[in-house]
Every structure is written in C-alpha cells, then in structure tokens.
C-alpha cells in the first residue's frame with residue numbers, strides 16, 4: 065500500500081481538512097453574523113475536529129475504552145448539526161428539540177454498548193447507522209428545494225448528503241463485528257473508506273461555500289432588479305425577465321405576445337404637496353401591493369419610475385387587455401388607500417397597447433401604451449384608452 069494511504073496519514077488529512085473548513089466557516093459565520101445557519105455548520109466541523117483530536121489524545125493517554133467512543137459521538141453530532149444547518153439555510157422550521165434528543169440518544173447508545181462490554185466496532189456501527197439516518201433527514205429538504213428550481217450548489221450538496229448517507233450505512237455494515245468476513249477489515253479497505261469520508265467532508269464544505277455564494281448573488285440581483293419602495297420589479301428587472309422570456313420563446317413554436325397597460329396616478333403631486341412625501345410613499349406602496357395581488361404569477365407588474373407603473377400580460381389579445389386594464393383601474397378607485405393622513409381616494413389613467421404583430425420591440429410597445437396613457441390624461445383622467 066502506498067505510504068500516503070496509511071491510516072495514520074489519512075486520519076491526519078481528515079483532521080486537517082476539517083480544521084481548514086472550520087477556520088473558513090468561523091470567519092464566514094462571523095462576517096455573515098450567523099445568517100444562513102452558518103453557526104450550525106461551524107459546529108458540525110468543530111464536532112469533527114474536537115472529537116477526532118480528543119479521541120487521539122485519550123488513546124495516547126491509555127484512557128478506558130468507553131471514552132474512545134468520543135470519535136463515534138463526534139460523527140453523530142456533526143451529522144445532526146449539518147441537518148440543523150441545512151434546515152436553517154433553507155429557512156425551514158428547525159425541530160431542534162427532536163433533533164437534539166435524537167443526537168443525545170444515539171451518543172448515549174454508542175457509549176453504553178462499550179460500557180456494557182461490547183467491542184468498539186458495535187458502538188461505531190450503531191453510531192454510523194444513526195449518522196446515516198441524520199444524513200437521510202438532511203437529504204429530504206434538499207431534494208424538495210431542488211424541485212423548486214435547478215441549482216448547481218444545491219445539487220452538489222444533495223449528492224454529497226446522499227453519498228454520505230450511503231457511505232455511513234455501508235461502513236456501518238462493514239464494521240459490525242462478525243457481520244462480514246475479515247477481508248473487508250484489511251487496512252487497505254479501511255484506508256479506502258477513510259479516503260471516501262475525506263472526499264465527502266471536503267465536498268460538503270465546498271458545496272456550502274457555493275450555496276452561500278449563490279444566495280448572496282441572488283440577494284444582490286434582487287437589490288438591483290427590485291424597486292425597494294414597492295417591492296415590484298424595476299425597469300432593469302423587467303428587461304432581464306423579458307430577455308429570458310424572449311430567449312425561451314425563440315426556441316419554442318409560439319412567439320411571445322405581450323399586452324402592456326401603462327398606469328399613472330392622477331394628481332399625485334397634490335398628495336405629496338398636501339400631505340408630504342411620506343404619505344405619497346404610502347400611496348405608492350399600497351398601489352404596488354394592489355398591482356401584485358391583481359396580476360397572475362406569470363404576468364409582470366413593474367414600477368418604471370416615479371408614479372408610473374406598467375403591467376404586462378402574456379398571450380392576451382387587445383380586447384381582453386382593455387377589459388383587464390379597466391378592472392384594474394376600478395379596483396384602485398373602489399377602495400380608499402389607507403395612509404397616515406387617513407383614507408385617500410386615488411385614481412389612475414391607463415394606456416393599453418398590445419403587440420399586434422409578434423416581435424414588436426418592447427420599447428415600441430411601451431411607447432404606444434405611454435401615448436395612450438397621455439391621451440387618457442388629456443381626455444379627463446381616471447379612464448382607460450387603447451392605443
């Protein structure tokens with residue numbers, strides 16, 4: 065066997081890999097103020113490092129056999145903390161009481177069997193079965209999150225947890241005394257198992273870093289593409305969505321057909337002048353909320369700037385668009401807007417245009433809708449005009 069495959073060398077590599085990940089995570093968790101469940105992840109790597117070092121020290125000091133199970137307990141704690149870390153990262157309920165109870169029971173069983181005179185292999189096997197179970201529980205929410213949309217870091221983490229689960233259970237079968245023939249217990253086989261666990265540990269750490277990176281990128285994109293006051297898409301967000309939709313439409317049989325309703329509040333300046341900018345902002349926030357509630361998930365509601373909004377409907381003809389715009393306009397006028405200056409009646413002028421010929425540039429469509437909206441203003445406001 066090559067010298068680098070010696071168990072002692074590999075154990076050291078395993079420890080060093082865990083220390084490396086721990087250091088990266090302590091820094092990351094500190095900087096992120098514990099967001100994304102990073103303290104749980106830090107705990108998971110710390111459990112590996114502490115348990116492994118403590119075990120080596122106890123063996124060196126010749127301490128009683130039951131205490132050597134600390135290494136097995138470390139594996140269970142690490143898997144439990146990874147489970148909590150994944151749940152915290154995904155924003156799920158932690159269920160930390162049942163998870164902690166499960167970890168405690170598994171640790172006690174691991175300790176008790178050796179105290180009762182059973183060989184260390186039994187304790188190791190049982191703790192590996194337990195840790196594998198915790199990995200299976202970790203895999204479940206990851207797979208559910210993947211169903212919502214593809215993500216390379218999530219896939220990597222899910223694959224790592226699945227392989228980790230299988231590795232824990234596979235190893236548990238191998239180390240149970242008498243369960244398999246002794247050929248599986250050679251130093252070479254042990255070294256290969258250890259190599260697999262090192263690879264899984266490193267993959268887990270890197271998958272986590274990629275996950276956090278992806279989450280931060282999503283946050284930055286949201287800041288750039290979402291209007292902070294109303295929570296609606298801004299112009300840049302609209303362009304990005306349409307770019308994606310056009311790319312998808314280019315590969316499908318059906319061309320993208322849009323209808324736009326350009327909406328501008330009437331005499332909004334008076335609200336600002338009479339009641340102040342803060343009340344004006346409250347009106348805009350409420351308008352954003354109503355637009356969001358009004359459009360279907362596939363349609364887009366956008367704040368283009370100031371008090372100018374646009375709603376985009378997909379695969380809707382001009383007549384339907386005019387009808388929908390009229391219902392939208394009436395829904396704004398029907399119920400007063402609640403503000404700090406009391407309930408306020410608000411009306412809007414709306415211009416509607418639809419892409420007669422497929423492929424009309426968005427800019428041209430919005431221009432026609434805008435012209436129709438100004439026509440509505442000229443005709444006396446609070447009405448819908450079709451381009």
Ligand SMILES: Nc1nc2c(ncn2[C@@H]2O[C@H](COP(=O)(O)OP(=O)(O)OP(=O)(O)O)[C@@H](O)[C@H]2O)c(=O)[nH]1
Pocket residue numbers: 293328329330331332333334336340341342343344345348369370371441445
């Ligand atoms: N409170 C608040 N006001 C804004 C915001 N953005 C633009 N405004 C105001 O919106 C008002 C727009 O006024 P005008 O373009 O004259 O339009 P209007 O008073 O609604 O009159 P018509 O559109 O002709 O009916 C200006 O007073 C802007 O200061 C914002 O984010 N918050």
